[in-house]
Amino acid sequence: MSSSSAPTSRPGPIVAVLAAGGIVATLMQTLVVPLIGELPRLLGTSAGDASWVITATLLAGSAAIAAIGRLSDLLGNRRMLLACVGSLLVGSVVCALSGSLAPMVVGRALEGVGLGVVPVGISALRELVPPERLGSSIALISSSLGIGGALGLPFAAVMAEHAGWHAVFWVAAGLSAVVAALIWLLVPVLPPRATGRFDGVGAVGLGFGLVCLLLAVSKGADWGWTSGTTVGLIGGSLAVFAAWGWWELRTTDPLVNLRIAARRQVLMTNLASVVLGFALYASQLILPQLLQLPKATGYGLGQSMLAMGLWMAPSGLLMLLVAPIGGRLSQARGPRVTLIAGSLIIAAGYGSSLILLSTAWGLLIVSCVCMVGVAFAYGAMPALIVSAVPSSETGSATSFNTLSRSIGITMASAVVGVVLTQRTTLLGTRTVPSEGGFRLGLLIGCGVAVAAATVALAIPSRPGQNRTSAASVVRPGPNAIRMALSPADGGSPASPDISRRSASRTVTDEQLP
Template identity: 65%
Template sequence: MDDSGPAVRPNGIVAVLAVAGIVAAFMQTLVVPLIADLPRLLHTTASNATWVITGTLLASAVAMPMIGRLGDLYGKRRLMLACMVPLIAGSVVCALSGSLWPMIIGRGMQGLGMGMIPLGISALRDLLPPERLGSSIALMSSSMGIGGAFGLPIAALVAENTNWRVLFWGAAALSVLVAVLIWLLVPAVPAQAKGRFDAPGAVGLGAGLVCLLLAVSKGADWGWTSGTTIGLFAAAAVVLLAWGWWELRTRDPLVDLRVTARPQVLLTNAASVVVGFSMYAQSLIAPQLLQLPEQTGYGLGQSMVAAGLWMVPSGLVMMAVSPLGARLSAARGPKVTLICGALVVAAGYGSSQVLLGHAWGLMLFTAICGGGVGLAYGAMPALIMSAVPQSETGSANSFNTLMRSIGTSVSAAVVGAVLSQMTISLGGHALPSENGFRTGLAIGCGVAVLAALIALTIPGRRAAAAAREAAHAEPSTEPVA
C-alpha cells in the first residue's frame, strides 16, 4: 500500500493541522455545558458523572507517549489517521449512550485520539522548511486556544436549544472532516526512528500515570489522607521508578530518558507543568465568577452561553500573538519567548485582583493570560524540537504535552481544594467565596512567575548547541535489552 500521500503544500498542511487542533480542543470542552445535567441524563450520581471527564484525561495521558513513539517508528501521518478512528468511534458511542458506562467508554476513546496534536506539531518539523517552522508551530499551538474558547459557547448553545446528542454527532462529523483533510493534504514522510516498540515501557508508564492522575483528580472526593488516595500516590511512585529503571536499560525505550535529562529538555518539561497549571487555573475561575449569582456581591449572574462568549477574546488573542511569538523566537530564541509568555500570564493574574466585579474586567484578564499562553505554547515545542534528534520528535513532543496535562490536573485539584475550603452560604448552598477566588488567582500568579524563573534557567542557544555537540561526541553506551 502506498502511504506517501499528497505532495507537500506548506500552507495546506499548516491549515489542516490548525483545524485539527481546534477540533481536539473542542472535544475537551464538549461536555462542560452538560456537567450539571449528566446525572439525570445518564441515570447516575453527580460523583460518578465526573468519570466522564476523568476518563478522557486518563486515556489521553496514557496514550500520548505511546502514540508519539509509534509516530516516530511508523510515520506520523499514518498515526494521525489512526488517531481519528477512536475520535470518530468515541463520538458515536457517546451520541448513542443512555447510561454512564457507554459514555465513559466513548469519552475514553476520544481521549485516545488526542495524541494527534503533538504528532501534528512534530510532523511540521518533517514537512516544512526551517524558515516556516517557528510560525507554523506557534499557529498550531494557538489554534487549540481558539477551539477551547469557541467550543464552550457553541456547545452551550447547542445543548440549550437542541438534543444533547447533537453535540456528539457534530463531534463525529468534525472528526471525519479532519481525517479527510489529513488524508488529502498531509503527505507522509519516511519514519526516522528504527527499532521496536517498547511494550513493557508503555504498560509501566500507563500504569504509573493512571495511579498518579487518579489520585490527583479524585483526591478531593475521596479525601487527600484516605487510604485509596495515599495508596495510589505510593503505587505511582513505585511504578514510575521501576519504569525509569527499565527505560534506562532497554535498547529501544518508549521515552529516551537520557535525552529527556538534557537541561534544555528537562527544564522545558518542568516549565510545561507550571504553564499548564497557570493556564488552567484562570479557565476554572473566570467562568465561575461570571455565572455565580449577583446576590453573592461578586458573581455576575451570566448564563453559560454569555459566560462562554466573554471568554472568546482570550482564544482570539492567543491566536493573534502567535506570529509575534514566532518573530520573537526567530530573533531572540524560544527561551526568551517562553519567559515573556510566562510573565504576561503573571501580569494577567495580577490585573485580575483589580478587575473582579465586571464582566469586561474578567474578559480583559483572561485575554491577557491568553496572550501569554499563546507565546508560551508556541515556544515550548520549538525548545523541545531543537534539543532532540529528528527520530525522537514525536515521542519528545508527546511527553512534553503529557507534562502540560499533568500541570492542568494538578491545577484543577489545587484550585478545587481552595474553592471548596473557602466558601459562603447562599440559599442553603455553599458557594466559593470572593477570598477563595482571589487566593486561587494569587496562586496562579505565583505559579506563572515560577514558570518564568524556570525558563530563565534553560540554556541559551549557544549553550544548548554546545551541549548537543558534546552529546553526539560521547562514546556509545547503548544498553542491551
C-alpha cells in the same frame, strides 16, 4: 534527500489542517462542561459517577500520549495522525449513541486518546515546513490547545440548548471526519524517523503509573487526601515510576529516552510545561465560575452558561492571532525568550485580575491577557524540545512535553479545587466559593506563572541553540547525528533513513543543539 521528506513548497494548507486537527481535539475536552449539571439526569446515574465522563478523558489521553508519540516515530506521522483523528471520530459517535454512563465513559476515553494529534502534528512539521516558517507553525498548532478549549464552551452550550446534547457529539464526529479527510488528502506520507521495536512494557508501565497518580490527584478531594485509596494510589504510582525508569534506562528501544529527557534544555522545558499547564487551567476554573455566580453574592456576575462561553471565546480567538507573533519572536530571539515573555504576560494577566473582578469586561481583559501569554509560551515549548532532540526522537519528545502540561492541568484542578472548597460562603442554603477563595486562586496562578518564568531562565542560552533555524530544528547533519546519538546520551547508531535524510544538509559545530 527523498522528496517525501523534503519540506513542501506549499506548507500553508498542511499547517492549517494540522491546526484544525488540534482545535477539534481540544474542543472535545470542554464539550461536556455545559452538560455537567445535567449529566446525572441524562445518564441515569449519581453526580459522583457522572464525573467519570470528564476524568476518563484526562486519564486515557495522559496514559496514551507517550505511546502515540513513539509510534509516530516508528510508523510515520501521517498514519498516527489518522489514528488519533479516527479515535476522536469513533469516540464521538459512541457518545452520540449513549444513553447511560458506561458507553459514555468509553466514548470520552477514546476522545481523550485523540488529543495525541497535537504533538504528532508538531513533530510532523520538522519534515514538512521550511525552516523560516517552522517557529510560527509550531506556535499555531501548539496554541490550538487553548483555542479549542475556549471555543468548546459556547459551541456546546448553543448546541445543547437548541439541538439537544446528542447533537453536540454528532457535530464533533462530523468535524473529526472532515479533518481526517483533509489529512488524508493534504498531508504527505513521511517515512519513519526511527527504527527498532515499540517498547510495550514501557508504554504499559508509564500508562499505569500515570493513571494511578492522576486518579489520586483528581479524585483526592472526593475520597479524602489521607484515605487509604488516595495514599495507596500515590504510593503505587511512585513504585511503578521507579520500576519504569529502571526499565527505560536498560532497554534497547525505550518508549522515552530518559538520557535525552535529562538534558538541561529538555528537562527545564518539561518542568516549565508542568507549571504553565497549572497556570492555564487555574484561570479556566476560576473565571467561568465568577461569570456565572449570582449577583446576589456581591461578586458574581450572574451570566448564563451561553453568555459565559461567549465572554470566554474571544481569548481563544486572540490566541489564534498572536501565536504567529510569538513564532516570529522565537525566530528572532530564540524560543527561550518567548517562553519567559509568555510566562510574565500570564502573571500580569493574573495580577490585573485583582482589580478587574467586578465586571464581565474586566474578566474578558484578564482572560485575553492570560491567553496571549499562553500563546507565546505554548508555542515556544515545543520549539525548545524539537531543537534539543535528534530527529528519531521528535514524536516521543513532543508527546512527553504535552504530557507534562496535562500533569500541570491535573494539579491545578486539585489545588484550585481545594482552595475554592475550603473558602466558602452561604448563598441562601447553598455553599459557594467566597470572593477571598477566588482571589487566592488567582494569586496562586500569578505566582505559578512567575515560577514558570524563573524555570525558563534556567534553560541554556547559547548562540544558535534555541533558535528555530534550519540547523537546530529541521534536520541535523552528520556531525549532529554523531553527537545526538553518542553513547553518553543514550543513543543508538543512526538508522540508514536518518543518515540519508541528513546527508544533504551541513551543520557547523556552533549550530548544534
